[in-house]
Each structure stands twice: as structure tokens, then as C-alpha cells.
Amino acid sequence: MSVLEQRLPAVDTHDDLPLEYAHEDDALRIFGFWVFLVTDMLLFSCVFATYVILYRHTNMGPTPTQLFDVRGFTAETLILLTSSFTSGIGTYEMRRGHRGALIGWLMVTWILGACFIGLEVSEFVADVASGATMSRSAFLSAFFTLVGMHGCHVSFGLLWMLCLMIQLGVKGITHVTARKVFIVGLYWHFLDVVWVFIFTVVYLIGELS
Amino acid sequence: MPASVTNFATHFFVTGEPMIYGADVAIVLVSLAILFVLTYFKKWKWLWKEWLTTVDHKKIGIMYLIAALLMMFRGGVDALLMRTQLMLPNGRFLQAQHYNEIFTTHGTLMILFMAMPFIFAMFNIVVPLQIGARDVAFPYLNAISFWLFFVAAMLLNLSFVIGGSPDAGWVSYPPLADLPFDRGPGENFYLLSLQITGIGSMATGLNFFVTIMRMRAPGMTLMRMPLFCWAVLSASVLIIVAFPALTAALALLLIDRVAGAHFFTMLAGGNPMMYVNLFWVWGHPEVYIVVLPAFGVFSEVVATFAKKRVFGYASMVASMMVITVISYLVWLHHFFTMGAGPGVNSFFALASMIIAIPTGVKVFNWLMTLFRGRIRLTPPLLWTLGFVPNFAIGGATGVMLAVAPADYQYHNSYFLIAHFHQVLIGGTVYGMIAGMYYWWPKVFGFLLGERLARHAFWWFNIGFYVCFLPQYFLGYMGMTRRIYTYPPGMGWTTWNFISTLGAYMMGIGFILIAANIVQSALHGVRDTTGDPWDGRTLEWSLPSPAPHYNFARIPTVHSRDAWWEMKEARRRGEPVQESTEPLRPIHMPKSSGRPFILSVLFFVFGFGMTFNWYVMAIIGLLGVGICLVLRSFEFDTDFYIPVHEIEETEAAYGRS
Ligand code: HEM
Numbered sequence: 001m002s003v004l005e006q007r008l009p010a011v012d013t014h015d016d017l018p019l020e021y022a023h024e025d026d027a028l029r030i031f032g033f034w035v036f037l038v039t040d041m042l043l044f045s046c047v048f049a050t051y052v053i054l055y056r057h058t059n060m061g062p063t064p065t066q067l068f069d070v071r072g073f074t075a076e077t078l079i080l081l082t083s084s085f086t087s088g089i090g091t092y093e094m095r096r097g098h099r100g101a102l103i104g105w106l107m108v109t110w111i112l113g114a115c116f117i118g119l120e121v122s123e124f125v126a127d128v129a130s131g132a133t134m135s136r137s138a139f140l141s142a143f144f145t146l147v148g149m150h151g152c153h154v155s156f157g158l159l160w161m162l163c164l165m166i167q168l169g170v171k172g173i174t175h176v177t178a179r180k181v182f183i184v185g186l187y188w189h190f191l192d193v194v195w196v197f198i199f200t201v202v203y204l205i206g207e208l209s
Numbered sequence: 210m211p212a213s214v215t216n217f218a219t220h221f222f223v224t225g226e227p228m229i230y231g232a233d234v235a236i237v238l239v240s241l242a243i244l245f246v247l248t249y250f251k252k253w254k255w256l257w258k259e260w261l262t263t264v265d266h267k268k269i270g271i272m273y274l275i276a277a278l279l280m281m282f283r284g285g286v287d288a289l290l291m292r293t294q295l296m297l298p299n300g301r302f303l304q305a306q307h308y309n310e311i312f313t314t315h316g317t318l319m320i321l322f323m324a325m326p327f328i329f330a331m332f333n334i335v336v337p338l339q340i341g342a343r344d345v346a347f348p349y350l351n352a353i354s355f356w357l358f359f360v361a362a363m364l365l366n367l368s369f370v371i372g373g374s375p376d377a378g379w380v381s382y383p384p385l386a387d388l389p390f391d392r393g394p395g396e397n398f399y400l401l402s403l404q405i406t407g408i409g410s411m412a413t414g415l416n417f418f419v420t421i422m423r424m425r426a427p428g429m430t431l432m433r434m435p436l437f438c439w440a441v442l443s444a445s446v447l448i449i450v451a452f453p454a455l456t457a458a459l460a461l462l463l464i465d466r467v468a469g470a471h472f473f474t475m476l477a478g479g480n481p482m483m484y485v486n487l488f489w490v491w492g493h494p495e496v497y498i499v500v501l502p503a504f505g506v507f508s509e510v511v512a513t514f515a516k517k518r519v520f521g522y523a524s525m526v527a528s529m530m531v532i533t534v535i536s537y538l539v540w541l542h543h544f545f546t547m548g549a550g551p552g553v554n555s556f557f558a559l560a561s562m563i564i565a566i567p568t569g570v571k572v573f574n575w576l577m578t579l580f581r582g583r584i585r586l587t588p589p590l591l592w593t594l595g596f597v598p599n600f601a602i603g604g605a606t607g608v609m610l611a612v613a614p615a616d617y618q619y620h621n622s623y624f625l626i627a628h629f630h631q632v633l634i635g636g637t638v639y640g641m642i643a644g645m646y647y648w649w650p651k652v653f654g655f656l657l658g659e660r661l662a663r664h665a666f667w668w669f670n671i672g673f674y675v676c677f678l679p680q681y682f683l684g685y686m687g688m689t690r691r692i693y694t695y696p697p698g699m700g701w702t703t704w705n706f707i708s709t710l711g712a713y714m715m716g717i718g719f720i721l722i723a724a725n726i727v728q729s730a731l732h733g734v735r736d737t738t739g740d741p742w743d744g745r746t747l748e749w750s751l752p753s754p755a756p757h758y759n760f761a762r763i764p765t766v767h768s769r770d771a772w773w774e775m776k777e778a779r780r781r782g783e784p785v786q787e788s789t790e791p792l793r794p795i796h797m798p799k800s801s802g803r804p805f806i807l808s809v810l811f812f813v814f815g816f817g818m819t820f821n822w823y824v825m826a827i828i829g830l831l832g833v834g835i836c837l838v839l840r841s842f843e844f845d846t847d848f849y850i851p852v853h854e855i856e857e858t859e860a861a862y863g864r865s
């Protein structure tokens with residue numbers, strides 16, 4: 001049946017596709033989410049560009065090298081990368097129809113994400129306590145905004161995943177919940193990619209300069 | 210009253226201007242009148258069920274249209290106030306501060322709250338019908354887009370009577386717009402209302418991109434798509450790639466203002482030029498976002514009223530795509546004077562000039578379509594013909610501005626003002642008005658009378674030249690933009706006086722358009738066929754106004770100008786394929802009040818942030834979050850229209 005058939009998800013199904021793509025309506029939403037990710041990526045690019053312009057403007061305050069804690073950001077990176085992997089396993093289990101395993105892996109992902117946020121918050125708190133606040137210098141404004149924006153995204157993802165775990169518990173794996181899990185997975189991987197850029201552009205270059 | 214209360218009130222409410230007291234009274238009276246009418250005629254339920262909770266693209270389109278016309282009125286009043294002030298030297302009509310506020314709100318309203326909703330009105334009204342779809346891809350999101358725009362418009366307009374209007378220009382450059390130089394809530398109003406409407410616009414761009422890419426009727430390949438849809442597709446792509454930059458610029462400036470950051474400050478290492486870059490990375494594509502849909506309208510209008518297929522369809526598509534790509538690469542021409550160096554300036558100058566080529570291609574194609582056509586000079590075609598010379602002049606002056614060294618002279622003079630009004634009014638506004646006249650019968654089921662329409666056009670069109678041509682000369686004579694008065698003896702008086710006369714003529718034109726609408730609503734010719742212009746594209750195959758599911762049977766498309774071909778086939782006596790197929794139940798989204806409520810909560814957030822009332826802002830944001838969670842837990846979001854109901858509706862239209 002043609003993908004051009006419209007708005008008839010209950011009628012128009014493609015049995016040969018994975019569950020989250022089987023209904024035209026769900027496939028449409030997944031496509032829409034990709035487009036959303038484009039806008040989000042561009043939003044991050046703009047803030048990245050701002051950071052790159054401003055990161056040497058430390059106004060005689062703390063420099064990146066003085067501020068960053070190698071152990072902290074390495075741990076954050078490892079945790080977030082692992083969580084991306086576990087969320088991938090979750091999607092795999094979903095495709096095999098294992099609800100329990102899916103919820104389990106989502107839970108693992110969630111806990112890793114929460115640890116990441118915990119580490120980030122404690123890093124920020126320590127920075128601020130040492131006088132490195134947002135209004136200290138242009139570098140710090142850009143640093144807190146860029147990394148904090150990513151952190152807000154991750155926190156939003158956590159809330160979202162929580163909702164999905166409850167829905168999976170109540171409804172099981174249906175084409176709707178499958179689509180939602182798939183989309184949250186895309187979101188999560190996307191945030192991982194953004195973090196890789198933050199790791200390189202902010203932390204590594206910051207340490208090296 | 211305790212002193213603190215009076216102190217609060219005098220800062221909260223704008224005081225000391227007779228015009229603003231007048232506005233206060235008017236707002237209270239109008240609100241009371243609306244409340245009274247709704248209650249007296251027992252229309253509350255109707256308002257809620259039919260409009261506030263609707264997810265139907267046609268109704269959302271109507272609401273955008275009404276909002277755009279209202280905002281055009283307010284923006285137009287701003288314009289007349291400014292022109293009145295500048296009519297004669299040493300004008301005393303407006304104070305300097307008031308003048309600053311008015312040019313700021315004028316520009317902001319016209320671009321973001323008039324042009325944007327106007328194009329979105331056309332997107333919503335036309336696109337699903339033209340591609341043979343039953344709604345947009347994400348109807349619920351579409352409703353959210355509209356209501357976000359709506360509350361944002363309310364937020365910005367509120368600044369007129371509460372707190373004070375923004376006054377740093379529609380571009381709101383720091384450091385002027387940063388905290389040390391602009392403490393009041395005015396700038397916050399600007400930042401938050403633009404942020405909120407920007408989110409809505411981004412969602413609209415996404416929605417129509419997906420709709421057009423994925424929901425075309427069977428057989429409608431991209432190269433069989435009506436050119437208006439191509440225009441919407443290009444504009445949507447530009448929205449998707451450009452609006453994030455606006456979001457970033459506004460957010461960073463807001464963080465500067467509320468959290469004491471130093472992105473754009475003069476101190477602590479901030480760099481104001483970064484804002485200017487981000488703003489125009491959005492700003493230049495934005496001018497094409499609003500003009501491309503107008504190009505789309507012109508393509509439809511010339512083909513219909515010349516009774517010919519569009520000349521050079523493929524080159525039309527190609528030039529639109531070229532414009533889409535290049536318009537992303539020219540933003541720096543708005544600040545050649547930053548002094549980025551000859552290399553950078555030359556690159557952007559060249560890129561800007563190149564845009565004139567595809568634009569020229571389109572203009573020639575429209576003219577070639579009209580050439581030897583069977584022309585009917587209806588109001589939509591009149592506005593289209595009015596557009597051509599306008600845009601020729603506007604494009605030529607654009608190329609002059611794009612010559613970087615020369616721009617050091619033109620920059621921020623009245624020459625620039627004349628240029629962008631020539632393209633924005635002559636392009637976008639003419640196009641949207643043409644589209645409004647063209648699709649009006651499809652939306653409302655009656656035609657707009659031609660006699661008044663002609664008067665309106667000529668007042669507006671002549672007024673337009675009288676108003677803006679003198680401004681080119683004023684620019685040459687050294688008059689800079691954003692000055693609230695000037696001394697006599699500069700040689701500017703005559704031209705300014707003429708320009709103001711033109712502005713009033715345009716005002717008369719606008720009133721005549723409004724009168725035209727009212728008069729036709731009362732006595733207009735009904736459109737009983739659904740195809741009053743003998744149209745070419747699928748929307749004209751439907752009755753007017755279209756049933757809420759649009760198409761009882763999704764048509765199959767075999768060529769460009771699908772409806773025209775179907776009519777030709779019918780004239781030749783060939784069998785009509787689609788009406789023989791059995792009807793099937795139609796799957797539709799349910800109405801929902803949540804988009805409205807969510808947007809109101811966004812308003813609460815925005816208002817709280819504007820006044821730095823963080824408790825209120827947090828409550829608003831939490832409310833938004835709760836709405837999102839509730840939506841996530843909602844599974845029962847659609848329903849089916851049973852076949853017998855479709856049959857009844859179709860029969861009521863006299864169709865089987
Ligand atoms: C051939 C096509 C065009 C070229 C080469 C061009 C070039 C330019 C240049 C160089 C400037 C900046 C001048 C200065 O600030 O000194 C400018 C300003 C502007 N243009 Fe165009 N333009 C073109 C078409 C358009 C169109 C189609 C629109 C809108 C529909 C438009 C809207 C504007 C606006 C709004 C501004 C000024 C905004 C401001 O500073 O407040 N232009 N144009």
C-alpha cells in the first residue's frame with residue numbers, strides 16, 4: 001500500500017515494517033521528529049558558535065583550564081555514552097516484543113541519565129561556589145548556557161522517559177508506545193551527539209588551550 | 210492608598226500620555242463589549258467548541274487571517290502616527306521616547322505579527338486543499354502554533370498600556386537593548402513575545418514541511434504540485450533553518466538581561482556583534498520566508514486569470530530553490546558597516562546580488578504567462594500586476610544596497626527604509642491581499658465585490674508610490690532612519706510632506722478593503738459552484754466552504770493543474786474516476802482545548818518573566834509541563850466519521 005495513503009492508521013498498516021513504522025500516522029510523527037531534531041541541532045549550533053567566539057573572553061576570571069575538572073567531565077562523558085548504548089538495547093528489545101526487558105533497559109538508561117545530571121549539577125555548584133558565576137565573564141556566560149542547555153534537554157528527556165515507562169507498564173508495547181519509545185531514543189542519541197561536541201569543543205579544547 | 214500600591218500602579222500602568230489613556234478606555238470598552246455580546250447571544254459555548262478548541266486547518270487559517278488584519282490595523286496606525294510626526298519639521302505631535310516606542314512596535318508587529326500570520330493563514334487555508342489532504346500532518350501542533358502566536362501578540366500589545374513598550378528598534382540590538390541602557394520591562398516584552406511566537410512559527414514550518422513531503426494525494430509527484438505549495442515548501446525549509454537562530458539570539462539576550470550574563474554587553478568580554486549576526490542569520494531568510502508565499506500566490510493567480518498553465522514551471526521551481534539556498538548566505542549585507550573586511554563584504558555583496566537573478570526569472574515567467582492569455586482583470590490579478598513594478602524597483606534598490614562600498618552611504622538612511630517597504634509591502638502585502646481576494650470565496654463561500662476592491666487597490670497602490678518614492682530622495686539627501694524630528698532648512702520638508710500624504714492614501718485603501726469585506730459579507734455574491742474563477746488546482750474541486758474533512762474521496766492526480774485536467778476530461782465526456790469508488794470512514798483528529806490552555810500558560814510564563822516575577826513565571830512553566838505530560842498520556846485522540854455522515858454532508862452540498 002502506498003505511503004501516500006492518508007490518516008488511516010487503523011486501516012493502513014505495513015506489516016513488513018517494524019511496529020513503530022507500521023502505521024502511516026506513526027511514521028509521519030517519526031519523520032516530523034527528525035525535522036525537529038534539525039531545528040534543535042541548529043539551535044545548539046548557534047550557541048556553540050557564540051561559545052567559540054567568546055571562550056577566550058575570560059575577563060581576567062577563571063580560564064577553561066582552571067575551571068574544568070578532567071575527572072568530572074570524563075565521568076560524565078562515559079556515563080552519557082553508556083546510556084545511549086543502553087537505550088539502543090531497549091529499542092532492540094522492543095522490536096523483539098520483550099516488554100519487561102524494554103522497561104528494564106529504559107530504567108538503566110534513566111538512572112545513568114540521572115547520574116549524569118547529578119554530576120553536572122555538582123560541577124556547576126562547585127564552580128559557582130568558587131566564584132565562577134555566569135556574570136563573571138563572557139566565557140562563563142557562554143559555558144553555563146551551552147552546557148546548561150544540554151543539561152536541560154537531558155532533564156526533559158528524563159521526564160519524558162518516566163512517562164513512557166509508566167505507559168509501557170499500563171499499555172504494553174503497542175504501535176503508539178513503540179513509536180514513542182523510538183522517538184525518545186532518537187532524542188537521546190541526539191543529545192549524546194551534542195555532548196560529544198561539547199566534550200570536544202568545550203572541554204578538550206578548553207583543557208588544551 | 211498606601212504609597213507602595215500607588216508607586217506600583219504608576220510603574221505598572223503606563224501613565225502620562227493622553228493617547229494611552231484613550232487606549233486604556235478603548236481596551237476596557239471593547240473587552241466589555243465582547244463579553245457582553247458573547248453572553249447576550251449565548252455564544253460562549255460556540256466560541257469554545259468551534260474556535261478555541263478547533264484543530265481544523267481551515268478554521269485556524271481564518272483565525273490567522275483575522276489576527277493578521279487586526280495587526281495590520283494596529284501597525285498601520287503606528288505608521289500614520291510616525292508619518293504625522295514627520296510631516297513637518299520640528300513636529301510636536303509625538304515625544305522622542307514615544308516615537309522610539311512606536312517605530313519599534315510598528316516594525317515588530319508588521320513582520321512577526323502581521324506578515325507571519327498572514328502567510329500562515331494562506332498556508333493553512335490552501336495547502337491541504339491543494340495537495341488533496343484532509344488536514345495537515347500534525348493538527349494538534351498546528352493549533353498550538355496558532356495559539357502561541359496569539360498569546361504572543363497579546364503580550365506585545367499589552368506593553369502599550371502596561372509596563373511600557375519596547376523602544377530599541379525591531380532588531381533590538383545590544384548594547385542599547387541590554388540592561389544598563391534599557392531597564393524597563395519594554396525590552397522583556399519584546400524578547401518574550403518574539404520567543405513565544407517564534408516557537409509557534411518553527412512548529413508551523415515543520416508541520417507544513419512534513420505535510421507537503423508526505424501527504425500529497427496519490428499521483429501528485431513533487432513536480433506536479435501547484436506552485437503555491439512549492440512556495441510554502443521553500444518557506445517552510447527556510448523557517449526550519451532560520452528560526453533557531455532567532456531563538457538563540459533572543460534567549461541569549463534575555464539571559465543577559467535577567468541573569469546578568471555577558472554575551473552582548475560592552476563589559477566583561479561580551480560581544481554585541483554576535484547578536485547582530487545571529488539576528489540576521491534569521492532576519493534575512495525571514496524576509497524571504499514572508500515573500501516566497503507571495504510569489505506562490507502570484508503564480509496561482511496569473512495562471513488562473515490568464516487561463517493558461519504557468520510558463521516555465523520547472524524554472525519557477527528551480528529559481529525558488531536557488532532563492533531558498535542563497536537567502537541563507539547573505540545575512541551580512543545588513544551590516545557591511547561592521548567592517549568585516551573587503552573579502553567578507555565582497556562575498557556577501559555578490560551573494561546578495563545573485564538573488565536578483567532567480568527573482569527576475571520568476572517575474573519574466575509571470576509576464577510570459579500573462580502574454581497572450583485570456584486575461585480577466587479581477588482584484589487578485591490587479592494586486593499581482595501592481596506587485597510587478599513595485600518589486601522591480603525594490604529589487605533594483607536592493608542590488609544598489611548590496612554594493613558594499615555604496616552601502617556605507619545608504620545604510621540606515623531613508624533609502625533603506627524605502628527599499629524594504631517596497632519589497633515587503635509591494636511583495637508580501639500585495640501578495641497576501643491578492644491571495645485573500647483569490648481564496649476568499651473558498652473560505653467563506655462568497656466573493657468580495659469588485660467595485661470597492663478596485664477603489665481600494667488604486668488608493669493603496671498610488672498612495673504607496675506617493676509615500677515611498679520620496680523616501681529614496683530623502684535618503685540621498687541624508688535623512689537617517691529613526692529620527693523623531695528634523696529642523697527646517699534641510700530641504701527635506703517637501704518630500705516628507707508628500708510622503709505623509711501617501712501614507713494617508715494607503716490608510717484610506719486599507720479602510721476600503723475593510724469596507725469591501727463588510728459590504729460583501731452583507732450583500733456579496735454567493736459562490737455556489739465551488740469554482741468561481743474557473744480554477745486549475747484541487748481546492749476548486751471542492752464546494753465552498755469545504756466540508757470539514759475536505760475530500761470525501763482522495764483524488765488521484767495525473768498531471769499538473771489536476772482540477773483543470775479533470776474538467777477537460779469531463780468536457781470531453783470521459784468517465785470520472787473517483788466518484789465511482791465507495792466511500793470509506795474518514796479518520797480525523799479530535800478537537801482539544803489543551804493547545805489554548807497551554808498557550809495561555811505560556812503567556813503567564815512570559816508575563817512573569819517580563820516583570821521579573823519569577824514565581825509567576827515558574828507557575829506558567831510548570832503548567833506548560835503538565836499540559837505536555839497530560840498530552841503524553843492521552844491515547845484517545847482521533848475518531849472516525851462514519852460513511853452515512855459523509856453521505857449526508859455531501860448530499861447537502863448537492864454532491865454525491
Ligand atoms: C534582489 C533582492 C534584494 C537585495 C539584493 C536586497 C539587499 C538588501 C540590503 C543590502 C539591505 C541592507 C541595507 C542596509 O542596511 O544598509 C537590505 C535591507 C532590507 N531588506 Fe532587502 N534586498 C533584496 C530583497 C528584499 C526582499 C524581497 C525583502 C522582503 C520581502 C527585503 C527586505 C529587507 C528589509 C526588511 C531590510 C532592512 C531591515 C532593517 O534594517 O531594519 N529585501 N536589503
Ligand SMILES: [Cu+2]
Binds near residue numbers: 493496540542
Ligand atoms: Cu537582507
